[in-house]
Amino acid sequence: MKFGRLGVGVKVLAFTASLLFAAQAFPQADPLPSWNDGVAKTAILAFVKDTTTQGSPKFVSPAERVATFDQDGTLWVEHPIYTQVMFVLESVPALVKAKPELAKVAPYSTVLELLKGDRAAMAKLTEADLFKLLAATSTGMPVETFQAEARKWIAEAKHPRLKKPYTELTYLPMQEVLKYLRDNGYKTYIVTGGGQDFVRVYSEKTYGIPPEQVVGSAGGTTYGYGKDGKPFLTKEPKLLLNDNNAGKPEAIHLMIGRRPNMSVGNSTGDRQMLEYTKAGDGARLSMLVLHDDAKREYAYGPAQGLADTKVGTFSPQLYAEATKQGWTVISMKSDWKKIFAFE
Amino acid sequence: MKFGRLGVGVKVLAFTASLLFAAQAFPQADPLPSWNDGVAKTAILAFVKDTTTQGSPKFVSPAERVATFDQDGTLWVEHPIYTQVMFVLESVPALVKAKPELAKVAPYSTVLELLKGDRAAMAKLTEADLFKLLAATSTGMPVETFQAEARKWIAEAKHPRLKKPYTELTYLPMQEVLKYLRDNGYKTYIVTGGGQDFVRVYSEKTYGIPPEQVVGSAGGTTYGYGKDGKPFLTKEPKLLLNDNNAGKPEAIHLMIGRRPNMSVGNSTGDRQMLEYTKAGDGARLSMLVLHDDAKREYAYGPAQGLADTKVGTFSPQLYAEATKQGWTVISMKSDWKKIFAFE
Numbered sequence: 107m108k109f110g111r112l113g114v115g116v117k118v119l120a121f122t123a124s125l126l127f128a129a130q131a132f133p134q135a136d137p138l139p140s141w142n143d144g145v146a147k148t149a150i151l152a153f154v155k156d157t158t159t160q161g162s163p164k165f166v167s168p169a170e171r172v173a174t175f176d177q178d179g180t181l182w183v184e185h186p187i188y189t190q191v192m193f194v195l196e197s198v199p200a201l202v203k204a205k206p207e208l209a210k211v212a213p214y215s216t217v218l219e220l221l222k223g224d225r226a227a228m229a230k231l232t233e234a235d236l237f238k239l240l241a242a243t244s245t246g247m248p249v250e251t252f253q254a255e256a257r258k259w260i261a262e263a264k265h266p267r268l269k270k271p272y273t274e275l276t277y278l279p280m281q282e283v284l285k286y287l288r289d290n291g292y293k294t295y296i297v298t299g300g301g302q303d304f305v306r307v308y309s310e311k312t313y314g315i316p317p318e319q320v321v322g323s324a325g326g327t328t329y330g331y332g333k334d335g336k337p338f339l340t341k342e343p344k345l346l347l348n349d350n351n352a353g354k355p356e357a358i359h360l361m362i363g364r365r366p367n368m369s370v371g372n373s374t375g376d377r378q379m380l381e382y383t384k385a386g387d388g389a390r391l392s393m394l395v396l397h398d399d400a401k402r403e404y405a406y407g408p409a410q411g412l413a414d415t416k417v418g419t420f421s422p423q424l425y426a427e428a429t430k431q432g433w434t435v436i437s438m439k440s441d442w443k444k445i446f447a448f449e
Numbered sequence: 450m451k452f453g454r455l456g457v458g459v460k461v462l463a464f465t466a467s468l469l470f471a472a473q474a475f476p477q478a479d480p481l482p483s484w485n486d487g488v489a490k491t492a493i494l495a496f497v498k499d500t501t502t503q504g505s506p507k508f509v510s511p512a513e514r515v516a517t518f519d520q521d522g523t524l525w526v527e528h529p530i531y532t533q534v535m536f537v538l539e540s541v542p543a544l545v546k547a548k549p550e551l552a553k554v555a556p557y558s559t560v561l562e563l564l565k566g567d568r569a570a571m572a573k574l575t576e577a578d579l580f581k582l583l584a585a586t587s588t589g590m591p592v593e594t595f596q597a598e599a600r601k602w603i604a605e606a607k608h609p610r611l612k613k614p615y616t617e618l619t620y621l622p623m624q625e626v627l628k629y630l631r632d633n634g635y636k637t638y639i640v641t642g643g644g645q646d647f648v649r650v651y652s653e654k655t656y657g658i659p660p661e662q663v664v665g666s667a668g669g670t671t672y673g674y675g676k677d678g679k680p681f682l683t684k685e686p687k688l689l690l691n692d693n694n695a696g697k698p699e700a701i702h703l704m705i706g707r708r709p710n711m712s713v714g715n716s717t718g719d720r721q722m723l724e725y726t727k728a729g730d731g732a733r734l735s736m737l738v739l740h741d742d743a744k745r746e747y748a749y750g751p752a753q754g755l756a757d758t759k760v761g762t763f764s765p766q767l768y769a770e771a772t773k774q775g776w777t778v779i780s781m782k783s784d785w786k787k788i789f790a791f792e
Binding site: 169249293302303306310316317318320324326327328329336337338339346347352355356359360361362363364378381382385 | 512592636645646649653659660661663667669670671672679680681682689690695698699702703704705706707721724725728
């Protein structure tokens with residue numbers, strides 16, 4: 107080894123060392139810059155400090171750090187209609203084009219009216235209709251075909267009021283929490299009532315959450331062989347996991363096998379996940395997002411006199427339970443400086 | 450900043466730099482020291498090189514690197530009886546103690562004979578009996594109770610012939626492959642016909658594979674509340690996932706959502722997983738472990754005239770498919786210098 111080369115190496119290393127010293131001399135940047143100071147922000151910072159500081163009585167080893175997030179209404183906008191329901195509705199014209207006999211048959215005819223601007227048509231669609239539409243547009247095909255269609259739609263579709271692609275309608279403060287948790291050794295998961303296969307298509311790019319960390323409602327698949335002898339999986343219209351209510355902790359056990367240290371939700375469908383998380387030993391943080399900002403986003407649930415709404419149901423009981431069980435309520439209006447990155 | 454302190458820092462850094470230079474000057478250590486040179490070892494090294502070298506046409510981005518391993522007969526010994534079946538059988542005395550009325554009822558009475566040394570009793574147990582025993586010993590309790598019982602058993606139980614704890618009966622060459630893949634950015638998964646909840650208890654300590662990367666046969670759970678109002682999950686005797694045969698690729702899609710780049714199995718229950726893996730684009734490696742070393746482990750399947758055996762079924766068709774589809778066969782006798790770490 108030549109002395110000259112080593113000399114350059116030492117200079118570079120000394121410079122690197124001075125940067126390291128400098129970094130230590132200044133306070134760390136705020137990891138949650140879009141959050142106003144308040145109970146919610148303090149709770150998140152305290153939770154991370156308690157669970158990641160060596161020697162803390164509430165320390166959690168890095169391998170065991172799990173945080174689970176509902177998606178619709180918790181990580182991104184769910185009004186006026188869940189994004190995946192929009193995908194299903196907007197997939198109907200292509201379906202009708204392929205099978206013209208469906209054009210005059212409900213619920214397909216109802217959806218065609220709805221897409222022409224007849225908003226009242228939405229009220230006619232029952233939950234059974236939606237499941238029928240979901241089965242017709244999202245099953246009976248190879249998983250790769252579904253993934254390609256969902257990927258194409260999500261790249262092009264826009265929110266009717268906010269006029270932005272859905273993937274830009276994620277909440278910036280929640281993106282900061284996801285990143286902050288990951289920077290502190292947490293595995294972040296989406297645990298959604300939405301379809302697992304749908305959310306997995308964009309989760310990595312949109313949230314930095316890989317497909318294997320998306321737990322959602324899931325239909326079965328069937329293994330079979332194509333004409334070329336190659337094996338493939340077909341999506342079946344058979345519900346395997348209903349990832350809502352009690353289904354959330356049950357699916358967390360199936361898919362993750364650990365009780366989360368932290369969970370965030372916003373509706374009655376998240377109640378059991380928040381309870382299950384909070385009931386664990388040590389530091390556990392359960393949080394509930396309150397939609398109380400009609401101007402920047404939407405106000406519904408308790409912000410509208412605690413009335414139930416069809417999307418993002420948030421009952422008076424849920425709000426009462428948050429207080430009783432020590433869940434931290436996040437007010438979008440008061441706690442968040444910015445809601446979206448594009449603001 | 451004092452000059453003296455910086456001077457010490459520079460010396461330390463220069464020393465570190467010299468270590469780095471030294472490391473680069475020597476060839477990398479063999480990542481698979483327990484493997485003899487041969488087709489199998491070459492295939493693994495080539496696969497990792499092809500998929501992890503920037504600019505290679507078969508390069509796979511780190512986030513997409515997935516390798517799936519069957520457990521019984523692939524990562525550890527499965528003869529003479531699957532480890533989990535031993536756990537179920539050895540849990541029967543405690544069950545009978547709690548419910549003495551079962552002592553004279555089959556299949557419990559048959560198991561008690563078996564545990565007293567009556568080997569012929571094993572042949573009397575049907576698959577339905579085993580499921581009944583599994584339900585009686587491993588369900589109807591909180592998941593934490595099951596985990597504590599399984600953890601206690603696996604810490605104490607020993608293999609009847611090899612006289613070692615089961616967790617020491619993992620194959621050293623496969624442990625090297627798991628580590629080598631992880632060192633190269635792969636996520637390693639167990640995809641087992643065995644019970645997910647059972648394997649998850651020891652997978653992290655035994656294989657370095659965390660519970661959330663164990664995919665297995667799984668029963669449902671039910672969310673409920675204890676007398677203290679605290680929520681918990683109860684294990685139910687209802688099969689949710691049968692992670693064998695076509696169930697393996699189906700469960701891989703459900704739990705991981707990506708087609709594996711590499712899979713290793715040893716029996717007909719792994720056939721579809723190996724097919725599914727190999728049918729993907731780019732570099733895909735499917736491997737089949739051949740049990741042909743009666744002295745150091747066991748010889749069965751094709752090593753015994755291609756006969757089916759009750760444990761680790763390996764049909765002539767499977768061996769023929771390996772050749773036809775380009776799966777790489779691993780001969781335990783020829784490819785492995787050592788089978789166990791304790792040898």
